[in-house]
Amino acid sequence: MQIPPRVLTVAGSDSGGGAGIQADLKTMLALGVHGMSVLTAVTAQNSRGVQGAWELPVEAVTAQYRSVVDDIGVQAVKTGMLSSAALVSTVAGLLAGTPVPVVVDPVGVSKHGDPLLAASALDSVRGELLPVATVATPNLDEVAQLTGIEVRDESGMRRAADAVLGFGPRWALIKGGHLEGDAVDLLTDGTAEHWLRAPRLDNRHTHGTGCTLASAVASGLAKGLSVPDAVREAKEYVTGAIAAGFALGSGIGPVDHGW
Numbered sequence: 001m002q003i004p005p006r007v008l009t010v011a012g013s014d015s016g017g018g019a020g021i022q023a024d025l026k027t028m029l030a031l032g033v034h035g036m037s038v039l040t041a042v043t044a045q046n047s048r049g050v051q052g053a054w055e056l057p058v059e060a061v062t063a064q065y066r067s068v069v070d071d072i073g074v075q076a077v078k079t080g081m082l083s084s085a086a087l088v089s090t091v092a093g094l095l096a097g098t099p100v101p102v103v104v105d106p107v108g109v110s111k112h113g114d115p116l117l118a119a120s121a122l123d124s125v126r127g128e129l130l131p132v133a134t135v136a137t138p139n140l141d142e143v144a145q146l147t148g149i150e151v152r153d154e155s156g157m158r159r160a161a162d163a164v165l166g167f168g169p170r171w172a173l174i175k176g177g178h179l180e181g182d183a184v185d186l187l188t189d190g191t192a193e194h195w196l197r198a199p200r201l202d203n204r205h206t207h208g209t210g211c212t213l214a215s216a217v218a219s220g221l222a223k224g225l226s227v228p229d230a231v232r233e234a235k236e237y238v239t240g241a242i243a244a245g246f247a248l249g250s251g252i253g254p255v256d257h258g259w
């Protein structure tokens, strides 16, 4: 039997199963890679929002990472909710010098506006985590948090990408889904520029979109795809998952991985 590529997510748990570690592992299963997880935080969460969040000790995060990497090995890593400056620093330290691609989803707040990252952690994200990223995947709220740039149009996305690249990731994927019109993303390494467009889908059940996209990119990279190809395939995957998103609970339901 052929051994599948192995992908590690370093992220928080969503008890409702729509985002976080749960979305990551579902994406990886759907894309044919072996998913593994380093849990950073536990959230009590459902379709209405985040009711509580508890972060794991730095030692627990480090130990999970060492267990996976020292024995099983990884072909790509994805980071999501990291909660605090201490965890951002710890994870950045673990990933510094890793030979495999690292996808950083700089998770800031949930769709409901619940904070998933302390404001005091932003300096560590900019100064320690983004420099170890192969691809950083901020949405426009995260761009504003990290760079102070309020993006309103595609030229703003270009300026945002330059500012994000200034923190050191090899590629920036600026997700313009929060703008009006088509869902347009910009992928650039400062030289090549790839605009990815998908029609806006009329479905409010989009919980887990960002986690899913970043995990799909990491899965593609683990399979050996180039960054532009991995991002293109990931965008197709997340577009299908949003189209199939369904109502659960009384609020915003999850994207679907079974389409």
Ligand code: PLP
Pocket: 011, 012, 013, 014, 019, 020, 021, 043, 045, 080, 081, 107, 109, 110, 111, 112, 116, 206, 207, 208, 209, 210, 211
């Ligand atoms: N909960 C956890 C644990 C997450 O990691 C994330 C996003 O990365 C979210 C919630 C937010 O998901 P969404 O913005 O799709 O609601």
